[in-house]
Amino acid sequence: MNATKRTVSPARFLGRSLVTVIILFFAVVFGLPIIWLLLAPTKSSTELTGQPPFSFGSFATIADNWARLSEFQNGVIWQWTANAALYTGVALVLTLVATVPAGYALAMTKFRGRGVLLIVTLVVMLIPNTALVLPVFLEMSALKLVGTPWAVILPFSFFPFGVYLTYIYFTTSVSKDLLNAARIDGASELRVFTSVALPLATPVIALVGFFNLVGNWNNYFLPFVMEPGRKAPIQVGLAELLSNVPLFNPTSAASVTLDLPVMALATLVSVAPILIVFLFSQRFLVEGMTAGGTKE
Numbered sequence: 001m002n003a004t005k006r007t008v009s010p011a012r013f014l015g016r017s018l019v020t021v022i023i024l025f026f027a028v029v030f031g032l033p034i035i036w037l038l039l040a041p042t043k044s045s046t047e048l049t050g051q052p053p054f055s056f057g058s059f060a061t062i063a064d065n066w067a068r069l070s071e072f073q074n075g076v077i078w079q080w081t082a083n084a085a086l087y088t089g090v091a092l093v094l095t096l097v098a099t100v101p102a103g104y105a106l107a108m109t110k111f112r113g114r115g116v117l118l119i120v121t122l123v124v125m126l127i128p129n130t131a132l133v134l135p136v137f138l139e140m141s142a143l144k145l146v147g148t149p150w151a152v153i154l155p156f157s158f159f160p161f162g163v164y165l166t167y168i169y170f171t172t173s174v175s176k177d178l179l180n181a182a183r184i185d186g187a188s189e190l191r192v193f194t195s196v197a198l199p200l201a202t203p204v205i206a207l208v209g210f211f212n213l214v215g216n217w218n219n220y221f222l223p224f225v226m227e228p229g230r231k232a233p234i235q236v237g238l239a240e241l242l243s244n245v246p247l248f249n250p251t252s253a254a255s256v257t258l259d260l261p262v263m264a265l266a267t268l269v270s271v272a273p274i275l276i277v278f279l280f281s282q283r284f285l286v287e288g289m290t291a292g293g294t295k296e
Contacts, residue, residue, distance in 0.1 A: 040264035080237035091156030103166025
């Protein structure tokens with residue numbers, strides 16, 4: 001048998017080479033910092049600067065850095081983490097309670113002003129969150145809520161992107177004939193929504209919840225303005241921790257200073273809850289992202 005050799009055209013070879021270079025570029029730019037961050041807590045401050053950047057230190061050093069982080073200001077890192085869990089958790093519940101019915105109503109009912117309401121929702125989605133901090137602060141101040149958890153929770157619950165996502169999902173992926181069949185059987189509109197529409201909307205509910213959770217957990221500016229000190233969430237707390245690292249704040253006169261490995265460990269602690277949520281919900285997230293790709 002004569003083996004036939006497959007020849008690759010110069011254009012195809014150039015295209016493959018370009019794709020490989022792009023993949024390697026992004027792997028280096030985004031992958032190496034993550035690897036460094038994972039390895040940094042395994043070293044002391046001296047080892048971090050004196051040893052190769054991607055070498056592993058020791059488990060004993062991890063335990064030591066963990067103890068130093070837990071002892072900082074009497075364990076304030078755990079208070080910040082609990083605050084973040086409280087703010088994002090309550091806001092998540094309020095967001096789903098308001099967002100899913102709103103998207104369902106926009107998709108399944110016809111009423112005067114529906115088109116204008118959709119346009120307003122899209123316009124509000126385009127406004128940067130930082131641009132809303134000042135008016136939101138003035139509003140919370142007028143309501144005397146600044147300095148309370150509600151000053152963070154209520155703005156966190158405002159999620160027009162979630163309304164639009166659920167609207168698209170109910171429009172494209174939920175059969176109106178199925179809902180009409182339930183109505184013909186005598187089910188009320190509330191029963192149709194809770195017993196038929198909601199079970200079918202599990203993927204988009206997970207997607208909206210995940211986006212809202214990640215956005216609120218990583219939000220820095222609004223909690224920084226509304227909840228300073230020990231009431232702050234973990235992202236604001238990281239900035240305070242950073243101010244105690246001499247390398248980033250040489251003029252700091254703090255009696256307690258933190259090394260870079262401890263700061264790296266605090267960063268991993270702030271990321272861990274979101275990573276855990278993602279790992280356990282990725283199946284629903286994929287379903288939610290692809291659900292709107294088919295039309296009834």
